[in-house]
Every structure is written in structure tokens, then in C-alpha cells.
Amino acid sequence: xxxxxxxxxxxxxxxxxxxxxxxxxxxxxxxxxxxxxxxxxxxxxxxxxxxxxxxxxxxxxxxxxxxxxxxxxxxxxxxxxxxxxxxxxxxxxxxxxxxxxxxxxxxxxxxxxxxxxxxxxxxxxxxxxxxxxxxxxxxxxxxxxxxxxxxxxxxxxxxxxxxxxxxxxxxxxxxxxxxxxxxxxxxxxxxxxxxxxxxxxxxxxxxxxxxxxxxxxxxxxxxxxxxxxxxxxxxxxxxxxxxxxxxxxxxxxxxxxxxxxxxxxxxxxxxxxxxxxxxxxxxxxxxxxxxxxxxxxxxxxxxxxxxxxxxxxxxxxxxxxxxxxxxxxxxxxxxxxxxxxxxxxxxxxxxxxxxxxxxxxxxxxxxxxxxxxxxxxxxxxxxxxxxxxxxxxxxxxxxxxxxxxxxxxxxxxxxxxxxxxxxxxxxxxxxxxxxxxxxxxxxxxxxxxxxxxxxxxxxxxxxxxxxxxxxxxxxxxxxxxxxxxxxxxxxxxxxxxxxxxxxxxxxxxxxxxxxxxxxxxxxxxxxxxxxxxxxxxxxxxxxxxxxxxxxxxxxxxxxxxxxxxxxxxxxxxxxxxxxxxxxxxxxxxxxxxxxxxxxxxxxxxxxxxxxxxxxxxx
Amino acid sequence: xxxxxxxxxxxxxxxxxxxxxxxxxxxxxxxxxxxxxxxxxxxxxxxxxxxxxxxxxxxxxxxxxxxxxxxxxxxxxxxxxxxxxxxxxxxxxxxxxxxxxxxxxxxxxxxxxxxxxxxxxxxxxxxxxxxxxxxxxxxxxxxxxxxxxxxxxxxxxxxxxxxxxxxxxxxxxxxxxxxxxxxxxxxxxxxxxxxxxxxxxxxxxxxxxxxxxxxxxxxxxxxxxxxxxxxxx
Numbered sequence: 044x045x046x047x048x049x050x051x052x053x054x055x056x057x058x059x060x061x062x063x064x065x066x067x068x069x070x071x072x073x074x075x076x077x078x079x080x081x082x083x084x085x086x087x088x089x090x091x092x093x094x095x096x097x098x099x100x101x102x103x104x105x106x107x108x109x110x111x112x113x114x115x116x117x118x119x120x121x122x123x124x125x126x127x128x129x130x131x132x133x134x135x136x137x138x139x140x141x142x143x144x145x146x147x148x149x150x151x152x153x154x155x156x157x158x159x160x161x162x163x164x165x166x167x168x169x170x171x172x173x174x175x176x177x178x179x180x181x182x183x184x185x186x187x188x189x190x191x192x193x194x195x196x197x198x199x200x201x202x203x204x205x206x207x208x209x210x211x212x213x214x215x216x217x218x219x220x221x222x223x224x225x226x227x228x229x230x231x232x233x234x235x236x237x238x239x240x241x242x243x244x245x246x247x248x249x250x251x252x253x254x255x256x257x258x259x260x261x262x263x264x265x266x267x268x269x270x271x272x273x274x275x276x277x278x279x280x281x282x283x284x285x286x287x288x289x290x291x292x293x294x295x296x297x298x299x300x301x302x303x304x305x306x307x308x309x310x311x312x313x314x315x316x317x318x319x320x321x322x323x324x325x326x327x328x329x330x331x332x333x334x335x336x337x338x339x340x341x342x343x344x345x346x347x348x349x350x351x352x353x354x355x356x357x358x359x360x361x362x363x364x365x366x367x368x369x370x371x372x373x374x375x376x377x378x379x380x381x382x383x384x385x386x387x388x389x390x391x392x393x394x395x396x397x398x399x400x401x402x403x404x405x406x407x408x409x410x411x412x413x414x415x416x417x418x419x420x421x422x423x424x425x426x427x428x429x430x431x432x433x434x435x436x437x438x439x440x441x442x443x444x445x446x447x448x449x450x451x452x453x454x455x456x457x458x459x460x461x462x463x464x465x466x467x468x469x470x471x472x473x474x475x476x477x478x479x480x481x482x483x484x485x486x487x488x489x490x491x492x493x494x495x496x497x498x499x500x501x502x503x504x505x506x507x508x509x510x511x512x513x514x515x516x517x518x519x520x521x522x523x524x525x526x527x528x529x530x531x532x533x534x535x536x537x538x539x540x541x542x543x544x545x546x547x548x549x550x551x552x553x554x555x556x557x558x559x560x561x562x563x564x565x566x567x568x569x570x571x572x573x574x575x576x577x578x579x580x581x582x583x584x585x586x587x588x589x590x591x592x593x594x595x596x597x598x599x600x601x602x603x604x605x606x607x608x609x610x611x612x613x614x615x616x617x618x619x620x621x622x623x624x625x626x627x628x629x630x631x632x633x634x635x636x637x638x639x640x641x642x643x644x645x646x647x648x649x650x651x652x653x654x655x656x657x658x659x660x661x
Numbered sequence: 662x663x664x665x666x667x668x669x670x671x672x673x674x675x676x677x678x679x680x681x682x683x684x685x686x687x688x689x690x691x692x693x694x695x696x697x698x699x700x701x702x703x704x705x706x707x708x709x710x711x712x713x714x715x716x717x718x719x720x721x722x723x724x725x726x727x728x729x730x731x732x733x734x735x736x737x738x739x740x741x742x743x744x745x746x747x748x749x750x751x752x753x754x755x756x757x758x759x760x761x762x763x764x765x766x767x768x769x770x771x772x773x774x775x776x777x778x779x780x781x782x783x784x785x786x787x788x789x790x791x792x793x794x795x796x797x798x799x800x801x802x803x804x805x806x807x808x809x810x811x812x813x814x815x816x817x818x819x820x821x822x823x824x825x826x827x828x829x830x831x832x833x834x835x836x837x838x839x840x841x842x843x844x845x846x847x848x849x850x851x852x853x854x855x856x857x858x859x860x861x862x863x864x865x866x867x868x869x870x871x872x873x874x875x876x877x878x879x880x881x882x883x884x885x886x887x888x889x890x891x892x893x894x
């Protein structure tokens with residue numbers, strides 16, 4: 044019994060930092076509608092800056108003063124990020140901002156590496172709180188007790204700020220209708236900056252406060268962001284008490300998980316989230332997202348038109364060039380092009396549900412990696428012939444998408460995105476922790492194509508035919524009645540339903556199709572590389588695809604393909620440099636700010652402007 | 662006080678306002694009349710810079726507003742009550758009023774919450790209620806009160822009588838006259854000619870985003886063909 048209590052207390056103590064970070068994310072999302080992926084980076088900055096300040100400020104006063112100052116410092120950094128990166132793009136489509144925050148993650152990662160080096164740092168102990176107190180005979184670290192004691196005060200302070208102050212009233216009003224708040228004389232820009240700074244400060248405090256229990260390392264940002272999303276979604280986006288309850292729930296669960304089910308700690312969290320969302324789709328204390336008439340910003344969608352003769356000629360020339368490529372280039376270029384084709388198909392499948400369906404999936408890697416793993420598992424365990432195993436890749440990924448889609452499609456917007464993320468993490472943790480079957484992070488190796496396909500050149504044509512075929516097929520579907528129904532559901536679910544379209548069913552089918560196509564890409568991938576590792580299922584993989592789609596342009600059909608080409612080349616070039624993340628992050632941010640319509644969208648707008656200058660200048 | 666000069670406004674590619682010009686003088690109540698889709702709301706939004714005119718000027722107290730952010734326009738003294746009310750449904754009545762609060766202005770009447778509760782007694786009873794639990798008429802009063810908290814010198818009221826019970830419409834008319842008596846300049850957009858005549862000094866009629874009539878209600882009565890052509894009576 045005493046052991047249980049001690050475990051429970053540890054969980055409660057762990058909840059403190061998690062709650063701080065999650066409440067900051069929730070706050071930022073509530074007002075700016077930005078899902079700030081860089082929030083984990085602010086947490087990491089909090090840890091590093093905290094250590095630095097604790098080293099120069101001595102004693103107990105110095106320790107707590109350092110924590111306080113850390114939050115302020117991180118808040119200032121957050122304000123700068125908001126002003127420089129996000130402020131220019133608030134009018135861009137919501138998810139573009141998300142890509143920008145991903146760029147911020149990369150930049151901060153490399154800056155942290157430059158400043159603090161790659162070594163993990165152990166956090167200093169809190170002066171005067173080094174030992175343990177015994178509770179019913181069980182040792183509980185003193186610092187844990189202090190954390191448990193101050194968390195309610197933090198919750199109360201935030202609650203007071205949000206419900207009782209003018210700033211809080213403005214924040215809540217802006218959460219609902221920011222344009223109206225502006226029309227009443229409130230400068231939203233400063234409100235946004237203020238909220239972003241406060242949210243970042245909370246993350247910074249979280250990072251500093253956990254130091255005596257942990258430390259600082261360069262993986263903290265990604266490690267916490269999954270848990271934070273889970274907390275915010277379980278609690279309900281925008282609900283502080285919800286975030287608190289969920290932080291406690293997840294932290295306690297983790298502590299017990301480590302004790303009793305050490306193999307499934309990662310899975311556990313996401314299972315809980317999935318269960319909560321199935322029972323309460325908007326989280327424990329959250330409310331349904333009202334797709335407000337006034338929530339929409341930016342220009343309306345331009346209808347997608349089939350290519351004119353020029354476009355068709357360009358595509359034909361590109362295909363011809365690809366077909367003749369082996370005559371001109373070396374093996375390395377061919378392999379790079381295979382990568383590009385695989386990535387293009389993967390991105391096109393995400394683009395299909397995202398651009399045409401309006402379904403922003405954060406977990407598309409589940410189907411890419413899922414397809415790859417499906418084929419690899421068959422070959423590895425049962426020696427299935429390559430041809431059969433290859434066919435199994437899209438099939439299995441499609442089935443997986445049917446299963447995941449059944450849960451996810453009923454949600455919309457951010458909740459949909461989060462639930463897809465959770466499921467993909469679930470799939471990832473299975474691959475990572477179910478070593479008996481998947482060999483964990485040792486991966487599955489020796490998955491080679493049959494002899495008739497084994498030459499690089501032959502496999503290049505194989506990949507090219509299937510990849511291009513898949514992309515053309517998706518394109519064809521978008522221009523079919525099914526595609527019209529899908530786009531109608533994206534633009535106005537209600538009106539689409541009023542015309543007799545079963546929107547959810549159309550979306551469900553599209554989700555499964557996109558999953559199958561991502562699986563096909565995974566299939567081509569696994570036999571090209573001869574191996575598959577859990578990294579193919581990681582969040583980062585899903586984000587790669589998201590970034591590519593946004594860079595290419597969401598509202599254009601060629602967006603995914605062009606983005607994939609751009610990304611493969613840029614990455615190949617950049618990763619040779621030492622601080623490539625910094626550069627890649629800056630490139631991403633620059634593209635987002637300079638070309639808010641994506642590469643293809645910007646080119647298209649330019650092209651139209653050149654052709655229609657006479658009309659426009661009337 | 663306000664001078665709209667040859668503005669052109671668009672929604673995407675749709676050309677909504679076409680070369681529209683008019684004036685609002687200090688102390689008067691002007692009614693902007695026209696059918697559904699004539700461009701009344703867009704006119705209001707173009708003044709407020711919620712829709713940005715692509716050409717022309719919106720000059721308020723000697724300053725061109727085109728291109729300024731909406732919050733600037735509000736701070737300059739233009740209060741805007743949107744047609745669809747847009748109260749903050751999760752906030753209480755008092756909190757809604759708090760959002761609208763701005764410092765007092767030397768050239769405009771100053772409002773306190775107590776004074777507003779005198780004008781809109783229903784709101785006082787419901788001061789702690791959330792916006793979503795209020796009737797349409799109460800919500801309309803709340804939006805007006807919320808905007809008055811900003812102590813505007815010019816009030817833009819977009820279709821205040823729309824979707825409200827007739828009794829409340831009469832109350833609304835009395836309220837607008839009271840605001841005028843306090844020295845507020847008001848521009849209302851209306852489809853209800855009867856209501857407009859009861860409160861306004863002057864009528865501006867638009868159709869298809871163009872001005873068709875600008876004059877007193879007496880002149881308008883002298884030309885029933887104008888009324889028949891541009892208003893649905």
C-alpha cells in the first residue's frame with residue numbers, strides 16, 4: 044500500500060512539469076489557433092538556460108530565482124519567435140504556421156547544439172531539498188513533495204489569470220472570435236505576442252522545474268511533445284483543469300507502467316488517449332470545436348483545374364526525362380531519384396486527403412512504415428516471395444487505414460490531427476517495443492527484391508512505374524465524381540450532406556485509399572533499401588511529408604510531388620553540412636514566409652499574373 | 662466627420678462596392694438602405710477596414726483609414742456593431758462589456774457600465790449570464806452596449822432590427838434616439854424602411870454596390886418610384 048502511495052506521489056510530481064508545458068501549449072492554441080510544435084523546444088531551452096543560471100546563481104535563493112528568470116528568458120525568446128516567424132503568416136492557411144513552427148524546432152535544436160554541445164547534462168539538485176522524506180516507510184524525494192505542493196498554486200495562478208483579469212477576458216474572447224476583438228479596439232498582434240510569450244514561459248518553467256529530477260539533453264524537445272499533445276488532447280484543447288487532470292493521469296500511469304508493464308510504456312499513453320477520444324471525442328473537459336464562420340481566415344479555395352496544354356507538355360517532358368534518366372546519370376543519382384519517387388508518392392497520398400479532403404493527418408507515417416513493415420515481416424518470418432509481399436504492403440496499409448480511420452474520421456480539425464498522431468505513435472511503439480516480432484530498433488534487414496528486379500536500373504523503372512502510376516491514379520481520383528464529393532465535404536460538410544453526399548463515408552474511403560498509397564510507397568521503399576527500421580514510423584517521418592506538402596503547396600495538385608523533389612534534393616545537399624538542421628529550418632521558415640502558397644502555388648500565381656496583367660491593372 | 666470617397670470593395674473576385682461615396686456629418690443619424698445583397702454590410706465593413714477597399718478613401722476626422730488595422734479604426738472612435746452580433750458566447754455579459762472597454766474620448770459621450778445598464782435594463786439582470794443563454798434581442802443589446810464601452814464618436818449599426826421581436830424593435834428605435842440625444846453620430850443599415858424613418862435624419866440607398874439615392878426621407882417620399890425600385894417594401 045505504502046509502495047502504491049509512493050508511486051502515486053512520484054507520478055504527481057512528474058505531472059508538474061508536464062502540466063506547465065501542456066498549459067502553455069493549450070493557451071497558445073486557444074488564442075492563436077496555432078498548434079505549436081516548437082513548444083517542446085521551449086521546454087528544452089528552459090532546461091539548458093535553467094542549468095546555466097543555476098550555475099551562476101548560488102544557494103536556494105539562486106536556485107528558485109534561476110527558475111523564475113528562466114521562464115522570463117524563454118518567454119522573451121517565444122515573443123521573438125512569434126514576432127519574426129509567425130506574425131507575417133497569420134493570414135496564411137492555419138497549417139502553414141505549423142510547418143513554420145517545425146522549422147523553429149530544427150533551428151533551436153542546432154542552436155542548442157552549438158551553444159551547449161551534444162552531451163547530456165545532469166540537473167543540479169535543489170539546495171536544501173536533496174534527501175528524501177519517508178512516507179509510511181517509503182522514501183519519497185523531498186523535491187517531489189515540493190513539486191506536488193506547488194502545482195496547485197500554479198494551476199490557481201493560471202486559472203486566476205484567465206478568469207479574473209482583463210488579459211484573461213481578452214484571451215478568451217479572442218479564442219472565440221479574434222476579428223471581433225480587433226474591431227473592438229484591441230491590438231491582436233500584441234495580444235498574440237503576449238499569449239505566445241506567456242505560453243513559452245510556461246514551457247520554460249516546466250523545463251527548469253524538472254531539472255533536479257532529470258536534466259537537459261537535445262532530445263527533450265521531441266520526447267516531451269508527444270506526451271504534451273496527449274495531455275492537451277485528453278484534457279480537451281484549451282481547458283486548463285483538463286490539462287491538469289490529464290497531466291496527472293498520464294504521469295501516474297507512466298510511473299505504474301514502468302513498474303508493471305515496462306515493455307509497453309510508450310504504447311500505454313497513446314492507448315489511454317485513443318480510449319478517451321473514442322468515449323469523449325473532444326477530451327475530458329473540452330468542447331466541440333465549432334468551425335466558426337469567423338474562424339476562417341485567408342482567401343477562399345480556387346477550384347483545381349485540369350492542366351492546359353502547357354502543363355500537360357511539361358508533365359510529359361518530365362516523365363520522358365525520368366524514363367531516359369538511366370542513360371545519363373550514375374547509380375547514386377538513380378538511387379536519389381528512387382528516393383524522390385518514393386517520397387513523392389508518399390507525399391501525394393498525404394496531399395490527397397489533406398488538400399482535397401481537408402483532413403490534416405499528423406500520422407501518415409503509420410501507413411508508409413506500416414506498408415514497409417507488412418512486406419518486410421512477411422519476407423522475414425515466412426520467406427514469402429517478394430512479389431507477393433510487395434502486394435501485401437498497400438493492402439495491409441489500406442486495412443490499417445480502415446481501422447485507424449474508423450476511429451479518427453468522426454473527429455475534425457485538430458482533434459483529428461492529434462488522434463492520427465496518437466495512432467501512428469501506437470504503431471511506432473509496437474514496432475519499437477515488440478521486439479519478438481519486429482526486432483525493435485535493430486530493424487528488419489535483408490529484405491531484397493527478386494532477382495529479376497535486383498539491378499539498380501531495373502528497380503528504378505519498377506519504382507518509377509509504380510510511383511508515377513500511383514500519383515497519376517490519385518490525380519485521376521481527384522478529378523472523378525468521388526473527388527468532387529471529397530472536395531465538397533472539405534469546403535462545406537453541411538452543404539455537401541444536404542446534396543446527398545455521405546461526407547464521413549467519402550472521407551473514410553479517401554483515408555483508406557491514401558493509406559494504401561502510402562503503403563505502396565512503403566513497399567517500394569523497403570525493397571529499395573533492403574531494410575526497415577522504426578524511424579520510418581516516427582513522428583518526424585509524418586512531419587517530413589507534411590512539410591513537403593505545405594512547401595509544395597496544399598492547394599495545388601502538383602504540390603506534393605514538387606515539394607518532395609525539392610526536399611529530397613535540399614536535404615541531400617544540406618545534410619552534408621554540420622549544422623544542416625539550422626539551415627533546413629531557416630529554409631523552411633523562409634519558404635513559409637516568402638511563399639505562403641507553397642512553391643507551386645506561388646509559381647501559379649506568378650504565371651497568372653504575367654498572363655493577366657492587362658485585366659488586373661484595370 | 663466621415664467621408665467615404667469612391668471606394669471599390671471585393672470579396673475575393675466578386676466586386677461588391679462600386680465607386681461608392683457618401684458623407685456622415687457629426688450629430689446625425691444616417692440610414693443606409695437597400696435590399697439583401699445590396700452591399701450594406703460590406704459598406705460597414707469597408708469603413709471598419711474588416712474588408713479593405715481596393716480603391717478609394719475612407720476619411721474619418723481628416724485621416725484616411727484605408728489600410729489601417731481594424732483595431733486602429735476602433736481606437737480612432739468608430740464603434741461597430743456587426744449584423745450577426747458576434748457576442749462572445751462563452752463570456753458573461755460583464756466580460757463581454759469588458760472586451761469592449763476603451764479609455765474615454767474627449768469628443769464623444771462617455772459610458773459607464775451603470776449608464777449602459779440604465780439604457781439596457783435587461784442586461785443588468787443578466788450580468789453574470791453567459792452570452793449563449795440570451796435571447797436574440799438581448800444579444801443585440803449586448804453587442805450595442807459592448808461597442809459603446811469603447812466610447813465611440815461614430816457608431817455603425819448593421820441591421821439592428823433584423824430577427825428581433827417587434828416590441829424590441831420599438832425599444833431599439835427609442836434607444837438609438839437616446840444615443841443621438843447624447844451626441845453620438847450613428848449610421849445604421851436597414852431593410853426596414855419604417856424603422857429607419859423613425860430614427861434617421863437622412864437616407865442613403867444603395868443597390869448592387871452603387872449609390873442610388875441620398876437625401877431626406879421627405880425627398881424619398883416624393884419619389885415613390887425610387888423606393889419601389891430599390892427597396893422591398
